[in-house]
Amino acid sequence: MSQNRFQNLYPPMPSIFMAPTEIMYDAKHLFLFSHTQGVKKPYKEVIDICWGDAHSGGTKPLTFVRQVIAVCIYPELLQETTIAPDVKERARRLLRECPGGSVGKYCVCGIPFVQDGVCEFISKRDGGVPSYPEDIFICSGSQNALMFVLKLLVHGKGLAQTGVLTPIPCYPTFVMGLTELGAAMVPYYLCEDDGWCLHVEELRRALATSRSHCNPRILYVINPGNPTGHVQSRESIEEVIRFAAEEELFIFADEVYQDMMYAEGSQFVSYKKVLFEMGPQYSNTVELASFHSVSKGIMGECGLRCGYVELVNLDPSVKQSVTSAFNTERNTAVIGQIALNIMVDPPKPGDPSYPTFSQVSLHETVEALPGTSFQAGSGGIYAYLRLDLPQKALLQAKEEGTDPDLMYCSRLLEEEGVCLVVGKEHGQQEGTYHIRICIGTTSTRLKEVLRRLKSFHLRFLNEFS
Amino acid sequence: MSRDRTHILPCCQGAVTQRCCQPALWKMTENCFMHHRTKVLTIDTMNPNVKKVEYAVRGPIVQRAVQIEKELKAGAKKPFSEVIRANIGDAHAMGQRPITFFRQVLALCSYPELLEGNEFPEDAKERARRILQACGGGSIGAYSASQGIECVRQDVARYIQERDGGIPCNPDNIYLSTGASDAIVTILKLLVCGEGRNRTGVMIPIPQYPLYSAALADLGAVQIEYYLDEENCWSLDVSELRRALVAAQQHCSPRALCIINPGNPTGQVQSRQCIEDVIRFAAEEHLFLMADEVYQDNVYAEGCEFHSFKKVLFEMGPEYSDTVELVSFHSTSKCYMGECGFRGGYMEVINMDPDVKVQLTKLVSVRLCPPVPGQALLDVVVNPPRPGEPSFNTYIKERTSTLQVLAEKAWLTEEVFNTVPGITCNPVQGAMYSFPRISLPERAIQQAKEKGQAPDMFYCMKLLEETGICLVPGSGFGQREGTYHFRMTILPPTDKLKIVLEKVKQFHQSFTQQYS
Numbered sequence: 006m007s008q009n010r011f012q013n014l015y016p017p018m019p020s021i022f023m024a025p026t027e028i029m030y031d032a033k034h035l036f037l038f039s040h041t042q043g044v045k046k047p048y049k050e051v052i053d054i055c056w057g058d059a060h061s062g063g064t065k066p067l068t069f070v071r072q073v074i075a076v077c078i079y080p081e082l083l084q085e086t087t088i089a090p091d092v093k094e095r096a097r098r099l100l101r102e103c104p105g106g107s108v109g110k111y112c113v114c115g116i117p118f119v120q121d122g123v124c125e126f127i128s129k130r131d132g133g134v135p136s137y138p139e140d141i142f143i144c145s146g147s148q149n150a151l152m153f154v155l156k157l158l159v160h161g162k163g164l165a166q167t168g169v170l171t172p173i174p175c176y177p178t179f180v181m182g183l184t185e186l187g188a189a190m191v192p193y194y195l196c197e198d199d200g201w202c203l204h205v206e207e208l209r210r211a212l213a214t215s216r217s218h219c220n221p222r223i224l225y226v227i228n229p230g231n232p233t234g235h236v237q238s239r240e241s242i243e244e245v246i247r248f249a250a251e252e253e254l255f256i257f258a259d260e261v262y263q264d265m266m267y268a269e270g271s272q273f274v275s276y277k278k279v280l281f282e283m284g285p286q287y288s289n290t291v292e293l294a295s296f297h298s299v300s301k302g303i304m305g306e307c308g309l310r311c312g313y314v315e316l317v318n319l320d321p322s323v324k325q326s327v328t329s330a331f332n333t334e335r336n337t338a339v340i341g342q343i344a345l346n347i348m349v350d351p352p353k354p355g356d357p358s359y360p361t362f363s364q365v366s367l368h369e370t371v372e373a374l375p376g377t378s379f380q381a382g383s384g385g386i387y388a389y390l391r392l393d394l395p396q397k398a399l400l401q402a403k404e405e406g407t408d409p410d411l412m413y414c415s416r417l418l419e420e421e422g423v424c425l426v427v428g429k430e431h432g433q434q435e436g437t438y439h440i441r442i443c444i445g446t447t448s449t450r451l452k453e454v455l456r457r458l459k460s461f462h463l464r465f466l467n468e469f470s
Numbered sequence: 471m472s473r474d475r476t477h478i479l480p481c482c483q484g485a486v487t488q489r490c491c492q493p494a495l496w497k498m499t500e501n502c503f504m505h506h507r508t509k510v511l512t513i514d515t516m517n518p519n520v521k522k523v524e525y526a527v528r529g530p531i532v533q534r535a536v537q538i539e540k541e542l543k544a545g546a547k548k549p550f551s552e553v554i555r556a557n558i559g560d561a562h563a564m565g566q567r568p569i570t571f572f573r574q575v576l577a578l579c580s581y582p583e584l585l586e587g588n589e590f591p592e593d594a595k596e597r598a599r600r601i602l603q604a605c606g607g608g609s610i611g612a613y614s615a616s617q618g619i620e621c622v623r624q625d626v627a628r629y630i631q632e633r634d635g636g637i638p639c640n641p642d643n644i645y646l647s648t649g650a651s652d653a654i655v656t657i658l659k660l661l662v663c664g665e666g667r668n669r670t671g672v673m674i675p676i677p678q679y680p681l682y683s684a685a686l687a688d689l690g691a692v693q694i695e696y697y698l699d700e701e702n703c704w705s706l707d708v709s710e711l712r713r714a715l716v717a718a719q720q721h722c723s724p725r726a727l728c729i730i731n732p733g734n735p736t737g738q739v740q741s742r743q744c745i746e747d748v749i750r751f752a753a754e755e756h757l758f759l760m761a762d763e764v765y766q767d768n769v770y771a772e773g774c775e776f777h778s779f780k781k782v783l784f785e786m787g788p789e790y791s792d793t794v795e796l797v798s799f800h801s802t803s804k805c806y807m808g809e810c811g812f813r814g815g816y817m818e819v820i821n822m823d824p825d826v827k828v829q830l831t832k833l834v835s836v837r838l839c840p841p842v843p844g845q846a847l848l849d850v851v852v853n854p855p856r857p858g859e860p861s862f863n864t865y866i867k868e869r870t871s872t873l874q875v876l877a878e879k880a881w882l883t884e885e886v887f888n889t890v891p892g893i894t895c896n897p898v899q900g901a902m903y904s905f906p907r908i909s910l911p912e913r914a915i916q917q918a919k920e921k922g923q924a925p926d927m928f929y930c931m932k933l934l935e936e937t938g939i940c941l942v943p944g945s946g947f948g949q950r951e952g953t954y955h956f957r958m959t960i961l962p963p964t965d966k967l968k969i970v971l972e973k974v975k976q977f978h979q980s981f982t983q984q985y986s
Contacts, residue, residue: 058613061606068583075581079573085589109562109809145648145813148837156688158510160517181836185659222510255510292510306611308842310648310813320509326521333525333684336649338841339811340580 048422052454054443055426057231057386059305062446067304069358070347073099077108077343089357099343108339115143115313115337119346123313126349131278139324140316143345145337147261147298147312152182154294154314157327158222158255159188168221170211170254172203174389174431174439176231189219192432197391200380201233205244212252224254229262229273232389232431232441234382236271242279250291258295261312262385264302265445271383277317293317299344301386305445311341374462386445392428392438397469410438413465420464421457522687524946525680531930532557535940550938554970556958557940559734559902561808564961569807569868571861575601575850576812576843579610593859601846610842616835618646618816619842622849626816629852634781639818645830646816646848648840650764650801653817655685656833657760657797660826661726662691671722673714673757675706677905677947677955679734692722697950700907703896704736708747715755726758727751732765732776732900735947735957737880739774739900745782753794761798764815767805770877771899780820796820802847804902806872814844814851876902879960879967886971892982893975903957905944908978910954914985926954932981937973 053061060066069092076082076096083093100106102118120138127136144150159167168189171180183190193211195201203226215221226245229236237245249256258276266273276295281288298312319327352358378391394409402409410428417423428439442458444451513521532555539553555563562568571594578584578598585595604621606612617623623646627639647653662670671692674682686693696714698704711727718724729748731740740748752759761779769776779798784791802814819827855862880898887895887906895906910925918928926943934940944955962970 056613058606060609060612063607066609066611068581071581075577075584078580079577082577082584082589087587103811107562107568107811109568109811111558111560111563111803111810145841146838152836157517157520158515160519178836178838181832185833185836222515253508253510290509304611307613308605308609308611308839310839310841318509320512322513323511323516326513326516329525329529330520330523330688333523333681333688336651336810336813338648338813338844340843341841 046422047420048457051418051422051424052450052457053424054446054450054454055424055441056307057301057443057445058307059301059386059445060307062443063450064305064445064447066306067362069352069362070304070306070344072358073347074340074343078340080106091352091356091358095347099346103339108343110339111336115141116339116342116346119143119342119349122346122349123315127275127277127315131275131281134278134281136277136315139328140319141313142316142331143311143313143337143342145310145312145341146300147259147296147314148178148182149310150296150298150312150314151179151257151259152186153331154257154316155182155186155188155223157323157330159183159186161220162187164218164220166219167223168215168219169223169225169257170208170215170221171225172227172230174232174428174433175225175227177430179225180432188223189215189221191215191219191221194434195230195233195235197380197434197437201230201235201382201389203237203241203245205248208245208248212254222253222255223257224249225257225259226276227259228276229260229265229384230382231259231262231385232387232426232439233380234385234387234389235380236266236268236273236383236385239274239279242274242276243283246276246280246283246287246291250287255292255294258293260295261298261301263297265386266384268381268383273384277315280317289318291318292320299341299348301445302348304344304348306341306344309338309341309344311337311345313345374459376462376466386443388442388444389428389431390440390442392440394438395466395469398465401469410440413438414440416465417458417461421461423454423457423461519688519690523684524687525684529942529946531927531934531940531942534931535934538934538938548938549936553934553938553940554962554966555940556962556970557942559804559959559961560810561804561902561961562810564959565963566808566872566961567868568809569865569872571855571865572807572809572847572850574861576847579843579846582608591860593855593861597850597853601849605842610846612842614839614842614845616837616839617831618644618840619845619849622646622845623816625849625853626818630778630780630818634778634784637781637784643819643822644816645819645834646814646840646845647834648813648815648837648844649803649810650762650799650815650817651681652813652837652840653797653799653815654681654760654762656830657817658685658689658691658726659833660830661758662686662689664723667721668723670726671718671724673711673718673724673727675728675730675733677735677944677949678728679730679762680946682728683948692718694718694722694724695948698733698736698738700896700950700953703899704733704738704905706738706740706744706748708751711748711751724755724757726760728760728762729779730762731779732763732768734762734765734901735903735905735942735944736896737898737901737903737905738896739769739771739776742775742777742782745777745779746786749779749783749786749790749794753790759794759796761796763798764801764804765901766800767873768876768902769900770873770880771897774899776900780818783820793821795822797822802844802851806869806876807847807851808872809847812844812847813841814848815840816848875964876960879964880904882964882967883958883960883971886968886975890975890978893978898960902961903959905947905955905957907944908954908956911982911985914981917985926956929954929981930956933974933977937977939970939973939977941974 072092073095077099102116103110120141123141124136124138166189168191170191170193173192173194191211193207196204263273295315300307352362376393399409402412408429414425414427426441433439535553574590574594575597579601602608604619623641623644626644627641630639669692671694673694676695676697694714696711699707766776797817797819799817803810855865883904884895884897887893892909893906895904898904915925918925924945926945930941930943941956941958949955
């Protein structure tokens with residue numbers, strides 16, 4: 006079939022990015038292939054710490070979650086004596102809420118019972134700020150939810166093309182989504198030297214320059230950040246909201262890591278809460294979409310594919326259209342919705358399952374290696390290290406016709422069997438190089454990763470000194 | 471435009487910027503003048519394609535049904551005690567029992583500690599272990615590869631190969647998806663491009679499953695309609711394909727042809743000859759074939775048989791099998807499984823250009839991966855108990871019984887509807903629906919038009935209000951001008967179905983009388 010019959014899906018991505026993950030994955034597969042062919046390596050297994058995927062990283066799923074799911078799938082298990090009463094009670098309740106009493110049924114916008122639970126969770130989290138079921142849209146993961154809301158807003162070409170203010174660094178899947186929908190990405194740089202925080206002047210600069218080639222309407226923030234792990238202060242959030250209000254931007258607050266705070270004294274405060282505490286001139290007007298998911302947090306159920314978006318201050322004229330559009334496609338797996346229900350309404354102290362449903366602590370002790378710098382975040386699931394690569398290494402990369410951070414990561418994979426994400430996939434300031442490590446894994450595994458990384462890194466510095 | 475801000479009360483001054491100094495935008499509230507900020511998302515600034523999308527299966531009639539259910543719950547008195555949702559092909563909602571083996575394997579995958587106990591048979595445990603081994607960290611909670619778990623794709627390929635009498639199937643051509651709908655929309659995204667006269671046209675049957683029209687509206691593609699032949703049991707006539715294509719070539723660039731076999735809403739099962747004709751047509755006219763085969767196990771009528779497009783294609787020889795681009799779709803939502811809520815599905819792409827395949831692989835990665843429980847379910851659907859395995863007897867019994875009951879209900883529906891003057895129902899050869907034609911009195915049609923409703927919508931709304939039965943009007947699926955239909959599922963349990971059929975019969979008679 007000739008290429009021209011198909012849409013040119015991926016016009017050249019902005020030059021600060023490169024084709025996501027393919028390259029490392031190709032490298033990984035090539036390597037794995039050679040491994041199976043009996044090629045000797047100084048290590049037994051490749052450790053892939055690219056994805057923010059706790060289970061892949063060895064974290065065990067939570068028993069309560071999995072027991073409830075198993076019982077809902079196979080209600081005969083209600084007879085099992087080994088299953089705790091609170092599990093059975095929750096499963097019975099959930100099954101009652103599925104017409105036909107089966108998890109095999111379509112569930113359009115979401116099981117109402119689950120939606121209600123989400124509202125209660127949000128309201129409690131935000132100190133009583135109300136949340137309404139008709140504003141909650143349950144989707145197959147936060148990516149799905151993001152694409153749904155983006156699609157409502159994105160259209161137009163040329164100067165009318167919808168622009169989306171996007172943080173740099175940002176995880177590549179989001180940018181691919183923008184390209185798919187035909188949105189213009191408008192990058193704004195987070196300040197590395199300032200702990201990756203967001204400076205409103207930078208937002209202003211980005212916005213001003215974008216107006217010459219597109220119609221910026223959306224401001225995308227990730228809090229806690231991916232890959233940076235930076236958690237925004239309340240003041241910063243207020244500034245962003247004020248900016249969005251002034252410039253008439255729809256805020257997309259990606260808050261999927263809100264339950265993964267690890268630094269002492271750090272606290273997550275939601276965009277919605279801050280918005281509502283800024284008084285009616287903001288809380289009645291600024292449009293906000295906030296996203297959450299079961300993929301992260303202590304449950305880490307990435308594979309179940311469930312998340313939600315809360316749409317705040319939608320214009321009444323669009324509510325019907327939004328609901329109709331949602332009805333057309335959105336069928337979120339019931340199993341995922343069960344996990345969501347548990348996430349927003351977990352076992353409480355006193356419940357039989359409460360003790361095992363305990364906090365999984367993140368091991369974030371990524372010490373700075375010589376020749377790297379690390380702006381430690383306070384939340385999220387990644388460590389984002391900056392590599393200060395020696396001049397010789399940069400030259401070598403140029404000779405090889407590759408990017409310095411890709412060269413670094415490919416060698417790391419080859420020599421130590423560690424697969425990371427190359428900084429270029431997130432976008433970075435010209436002349437800077439980074440690597441992203443998923444730290445949401447067992448402490449044993451993380452220690453091993455850091456050991457191998459350190460060993461490689463010191464050798465690398467030595468080779469190119 | 472006055473820049474004078476003295477009229478602005480102090481509490482609002484902080485929010486005012488240059489753009490805001492227009493008195494017309496000020497809105498008075500209780501305590502002060504509030505700035506009426508223009509919303510970013512209004513009906514005018516919304517993506518115009520999104521506005522065009524309608525999805526009849528969950529449209530206004532269903533919304534009214536939901537309302538009525540709430541009213542009943544609140545104690546309202548009605549001539550019926552429950553709403554019967556015969557609008558959507560959701561088997562479990564209608565009481566169809568799941569296949570025990572599938573649920574056992576899924577329970578084991580969800581909570582692997584159960585592998586240690588004695589509650590589950592060995593063959594279920596073996597499959598669960600195999601699936602879990604292929605999952606990151608041994609958990610269905612880990613992301614899978616975007617194309618789907620490799621061993622599942624291999625199992626799907628093996629299933630297809632067996633189904634199609636040994637014609638090879640490459641697992642690399644299998645893409646797992648979130649139900650078949652997701653895969654269908656993904657392919658359409660790849661196909662739709664161009665502007666004006668070069669805009670992609672996609673041929674769809676009338677009547678059709680409205681996902682297609684919704685997706686085409688959403689993508690801004692041109693919908694090219696070809697009519698199925700109601701007089702001939704909803705069969706597909708290539709001359710009609712040709713007519714539609716030629717007409718369309720005037721204003722768009724036709725690129726794809728969608729077939730639903732067995733059909734939705736019509737239930738017809740295409741003959742082998744017909745499938746060959748369609749393939750030949752697609753080859754001649756250089757069209758990309760999309761074969762929606764999600765009802766492939768739902769075949770009831772005597773003399774009817776499911777023929778997969780792929781099998782027929784390959785049996786037509788290399789002139790076709792080497793060249794015709796085909797995608798076929800399947801899912802775990804229908805057939806005898808009926809597991810709509812798991813969102814399991816796949817597509818097989820045949821003869822796709824390698825460069826385009828790269829793009830497809832990238833495209834599916836944007837949503838990360840399909841739900842892993844759905845992938846696990848698909849695996850066990852294509853890899854069910856074999857003769858000799860402990861669960862085989864129960865599995866076969868459940869499967870046969872489910873399909874048999876559906877066949878009985880299909881026949882019953884056709885029979886009852888054909889006894890009603892003014893209703894004619896084609897044989898329900900397959901799938902899960904009847905799509906009878908109803909004749910409506912002129913007065914009813916008039917009243918509907920006055921109300922701004924399609925006549926069959928008017929009919930279905932009345933039916934809902936008077937009997938609590940929720941059907942979907944034919945206008946939601948498309949039909950020939952001047953004809954009216956409704957779609958009713960055959961899923962309600964047999965005794966309930968009998969009651970529903972009787973009620974519809976009575977309603978039709980009284981409706982006809984009322985408006986004659």
